[in-house]
Amino acid sequence: LFNKQIGEFRAEFLELHPYDQAKIFEEQSEDVRMLIYSYLSPEEMADVMENIDYEDVEEFFTEMDPRYASNVLAEMSTDDSVDILNELDKDKVASFLTIMDKEAAQEIKELLHYEEKTAGSLMTNEYVVIHAGQTVKEAMRHLRQEAPEAETIYYTYVVDDQKRLVGVISLRDLIIAEGDWLVSDVMSDRVVSVSVGQDQEEVAHMMRDYDFLALPVVDFQNHLLGIITVDDVMDVMEEEANDDYSKLAGVSETERSDQSALAAASKRLPWLIILLFLGMFTASLIGRFEKALDVVPILAIFIPLIAGMAGNTGTQSLAVAVRGIATGEIEKLGKTKIIIREGLTGLITGLSCGIVVTGVVYVWQGNLFLGMLVGLSIMMTLIIATIAGSMIPLVMHRFKIDPAVASGPFITTINDIISILVYFGLATMFMDLLLKQ
Amino acid sequence: LFNKQIGEFRAEFLELHPYDQAKIFEEQSEDVRMLIYSYLSPEEMADVMENIDYEDVEEFFTEMDPRYASNVLAEMSTDDSVDILNELDKDKVASFLTIMDKEAAQEIKELLHYEEKTAGSLMTNEYVVIHAGQTVKEAMRHLRQEAPEAETIYYTYVVDDQKRLVGVISLRDLIIAEGDWLVSDVMSDRVVSVSVGQDQEEVAHMMRDYDFLALPVVDFQNHLLGIITVDDVMDVMEEEANDDYSKLAGVSETERSDQSALAAASKRLPWLIILLFLGMFTASLIGRFEKALDVVPILAIFIPLIAGMAGNTGTQSLAVAVRGIATGEIEKLGKTKIIIREGLTGLITGLSCGIVVTGVVYVWQGNLFLGMLVGLSIMMTLIIATIAGSMIPLVMHRFKIDPAVASGPFITTINDIISILVYFGLATMFMDLLLKQ
Structure with missing residues (x-):
């Protein structure tokens, strides 16, 4: 070429x-x-x-x-x-x-x-505006002239003399209407708009829910400032989804498959090093229970099981909370209700898994107290991890902190630490019972 | 009301x-x-x-x-x-x-x-078709008649006598054009279409990349069967993003924040029970190394660190692979290249973390061989986990298996098992060196 x-x-x-x-x-x-x-x-x-x-x-x-x-x-x-x-x-x-x-x-x-990630940053000022007092014919002529420059002509916004947004008319309705009708008679005056400072995620949800091809952006006095078109919103949706996904996995959202290994490693390493030191802290916690381990070495073999279950269940609950925030469901239901629900879910899953584990460990190791210890630990850690998984992102969201800290690996590591404390705490408390067998 | x-x-x-x-x-x-x-x-x-x-x-x-x-x-x-x-x-x-x-x-x-999740299942047959031989004026009259019924009139597809798709014209171009021109002169004959069996995710990507408001769907002989509009594609994008997100977290995609705790628990439990038994298997693996644990009980305290790091790094690499599949980047680059890249990334991160860990454990425990053992284990598990994290979803994708199995908790648990084997395997091999100190 x-x-x-x-x-x-x-x-x-x-x-x-x-x-x-x-x-x-x-x-x-x-x-x-x-x-x-x-x-x-x-x-x-x-x-x-x-x-x-x-x-x-x-x-x-x-x-x-x-x-x-x-x-x-x-x-x-x-x-x-x-x-x-x-x-x-x-x-x-x-x-x-x-x-x-x-x-x-x-x-x-x-x-x-305009600030990044707001409606203002998404909007364009290349759009067609018509006046409520124009006739359909005049409006169409104006539209034809402006069409080559405008981002979209399929929705035209109608303003009054003060440039305040008063209505919207689709090109579909315009071409069906008679030429001598007034725009104000054909337009819809129930026009949905977003304010210039609104978060881009909310804008995307409105566009998706109402099936709009464009949305007008207004200031607090309802003056039309610009429009947002559906193609920009699709990019936002993709961006927001990638963002949540990356956080759950603890990878940088800017990492892409076509980058070099060195670039990828340098993006993942900071996370891994932080997690490494948190892991060291977990190790030092277990170190404090060395005496218990010396006396009952079999305790060690259940560490990954308990920590793993805490991590898994915490991630589940984190994901449901983050998705609920993203879809707006959580705003609607209220945070307390969600946390109570997660607590109950943790109780049910914890109780079920606890009973299964108690049975399996008892049959396998022939030690009922060991079984009960592991089962009880699983139950307690599942309840705590489930609540923590949903509470941490909700609290972050409440305080408008970007919940990067609420990412998957971080929650998992926190839950690891909690589960180890619960497990060895219980083991130390009931050491006598364990040794009796 | x-x-x-x-x-x-x-x-x-x-x-x-x-x-x-x-x-x-x-x-x-x-x-x-x-x-x-x-x-x-x-x-x-x-x-x-x-x-x-x-x-x-x-x-x-x-x-x-x-x-x-x-x-x-x-x-x-x-x-x-x-x-x-x-x-x-x-x-x-x-x-x-x-x-x-x-x-x-x-x-x-x-x-x-039409099969679920294909272009066919997304399309509508309520659209306006015009013939290449019509004039712009005739086309506009036809459009006005059909407008109330059609899903969109902003793109009109042009067919020949055999109903084969030959062009597309936007309403924008139609209203700018002179009334007596022929449609075939004004239309664009480079029309992008999708075939009826194409995956809905690919359709969504095309729509997003090309910023279309509608896409025509054709059969293998290029007969126009229907159109897909952007509002349906936005729902698909949301659905696919949710789908990947849920899999990474190991939650059911149908779980929502407004469901009862019992419903949530019943959706999460099957996963948790499977993971519980995999965890039991991990426990029994560690049980096999009981002798090593008896001799060097300090080994136990690093289990969560090593398993946790393997889990985290595997999830990172899984996420990058799944996202690469979703965006189509991986198709373009080739699977071998991706796996080599992930291997190298694992080598770099593994080496870095391994050196840090060796140092920290040596200073902390005053045992160089223990430090080297933990460091070497971290390095090896990071390499293996990184490769496994990207290879498993790629292989699944290759064989067109829906990679539900490649979900986050599953990969994490697999990597737990591998890391335990590596750690205790190395510990048993170098037992003499460990005890010398």
Whole structure:
């Protein structure tokens, strides 16, 4: 493809969907990329850049000629160029904005100051607005003019003279309506909007629940500031799901399969080292019970069983709590109710597993007290671990702390420690009974 | 709301968005629901039902008058009523289809036989088709007629005389185009489609990557069979993310925060009991090394550390592999490459953690050989656990086995067992060295 003349290259490359163009572009070496910059107009390059993860484009914008780069940024959807500019350092952003076409720079600046992960950071200001007093025909003419620039034209928002949001009309309803009707008669005045500071996860849920293709964003006085389209929300959903998943596994959300082993190891190691020292602490705890181990060495063989069960059950309960927070179910039900429910669940599972373990250990080792000790430990640790698994993320969420600490391995290690304390605590208390047998 | 006259109720209830109507409806007792059925037409009820999870509606359709129920099903989007019918038992489905309006029943029957979780099961047959030879004006007139029935009109698919898919045109392009142009001149003939048997996860990725609002579904001869809209794909994304998340935590994907403790416990217990017996097996393995434990009881205190580290690192590597499968990165890179990468990652993390542990244990216990034993065990188990964590889901995926077995707690327990074998195996081999100190 790249040995061809510019004309042939353009013909073939521009036939592709921009997403495929982006995939091809990303795989090229710097030399070839420099060639592509010279072959494509800033507008064509903007389509390519919009289809690359915004975390990955920094090097491309650095290697481009600054004037070309700022033209590309100006041609991109405003929300996408803002995402990219947020990744670059401030000096570079300022220099791009200075070279850039004034109007485009103004649009970008409007969006640059919104906080990350809020509705404001997702929205675009390239949308079509019509006035309640216009006729359907006028609205359609306006829509046709604005269509090439707008992010979506399938929903058009209706504002009053103060730019306050008063209604919404879908293109579907517009094309069905008669030309001389007034927009205010055809529009729906029960328009669902989000406020500019709202969390992006809530925005995603609204979009999913109401099956919208776009959502208007307003300030506290109901002035229309921008719109969020469904394609951006799909990326948010993916991002949030990955985020929760990574935390549960204790991996960095930025780790990807195509990175080198060294990069992967350097991302996983910090976690592993922390867990290593927590594990050392667990070991030192068991060390305190060395006397009990000396007297009844068989105690040692059940350590992984008890710690493992505590870890597993804690992770289950953590996952249900995190998912409940994500779907909003927990807000609805109330935290106390959830913790009581988890406590009861822990009681039922603990009791069941405890009885099974008591029986198995008794038959296997012929020692009823050992069986009861292990069974009782399992029961108690399951109850505690289940409650801890749901309580820790809920408390974190309450205090608006990002529950990174509530990640899977961390909860597992905490539960390991608790279970060891319970097990050896009980063993020391009932040492006499154990030795009698 | 429900003490009011039918007129007032209707006025207030129907003003709400169907999603909010559904939320209110779900919270009512059976008596009130029966009243609502009598207040709303099947068409109005269909809007409500479309906004309830299809797993939850069975009881509603059972309590409705059968004729009313089948009218509601007929009025719903075909893809939604098919989802519901798939949840009901076959006799009931047959009886609903018999009472139903013939045309609606026919449309539903067409979709009923597609396999779950494929493109076919997501698609609807309520879409607008135009012919390549029509003019833009004719196409627009046709679109206006069909708009009220169609799932989306923002993309219109273009077919030839044999109903083969030849192009796509967005409503945006249609309204910009001149009325007397031919559809074939305005449409894009590079239309991206999915085949009817394709996995729903792949469909979701295409939709997300290409930012489509709808995708056409074709058979192997490129005949247009239906379309998939973005709102259905958002539900799929949520479902797939939940699915992976639940597996990692070892909880049932159907468990929700609003279920009773007994229901939750009964869903978690099967897993816990299996893990309990695997834990017992681990215990019996350690039992075999009782002699080593008798001679060097200090060995016991490092069991949770080693097993825990193996579990954590295995889960990390499992998560990266599962995510890589989900995003399609792994298909692209090849499985061997991934496993080699994970092996190297395991080597680096293992070596680092091993050295740290050796040092800490040496300083703490004053026994260099014990330190080296624990360090070497950590290193070996980290390498093995990292490889196992990525290999197990990859092998499962290869053989198209649903990797439920590759869930987090299972991998953790397998890695527990391996780590215990490595640790005590090494301890037994180097017993003499340990005792010398």
